[in-house]
Amino acid sequence: MTSQRDEPASIADLDFGDDLRPLRLTLEPEQIAEYVHSANQVAPRFLSDEGGQQDGLPGQIAPGNLSLAIFSRLLEQAAPGAQVQKISATFRAFVRPAVAMIASGVVTDVEDRDGGKLFECDLMLETEIGDRLVTGTGTVFVAL
């Protein structure tokens, strides 16, 4: 995976309505294949274009679990050392290799909790030209 992260900043400085720092990334075919091997999720559609086409797909696709992992990285980038508590993802289109993508998020709620703050965020993974691939939400606890 090639990706670019901005300098991390504390999510504790963020408030309702603030944007998370975006995560820009492009999945390579080999990296999707390596992911599914490491995740015990091996299936032809995740390994090659030929495998995807055998299943009637346009080619190789990434499994939904990899999108969850991308959302997890996005939240952790905003809150280094914090605890990701929930991630929800709705799959709207195939995540494919060699496509430049942006993972982004916005803080939708902040609650004081014992010893820290709980942040809820809306999350999105889209192509650089704005095609929405995955939408979701995330909850992260930051100890203060």
Added chain:
Amino acid sequence: MADPLADIDRALLGQVFEQSISKPVTAEQMIRYAQACGETDPRYLEDGPDLVANPTFAVTLRREKFVPEGVPRDLIYRGMDAGKDVEIGVHVRPGDVLTGVSTLHDIYEKTGRSGKLTFLVLRLVVENQRGEMVAVIDQKMMFR
């Protein structure tokens, strides 16, 4: 089109249809998975006493069945993977043994502009050897 879920016995809801137990998780597995996720956080990448698994690691638990007896096994290939909700509990550490319990959690319908959609939710609850919740993963399949 006939409802592909109409013949599913609703008495199956909530019944355990599979229990899977992992071998002790190794640091190598955890690091390989984190690398494949594109992680750069040393908590997930550097072997040692502070190593923990990426928050989405529970998805790697190997399972044999994807649907209960009484539900056509090919059903999940006829539906669309609509999304996942993951609640994340305690960290996974080297040596942990994970147990996953799978249930058919819910079947529900939604009607939109394109007509009726039926959703099937498969739940996987993952605990460690101390009985602590590691993750609750709801996989939503959508059928037109």
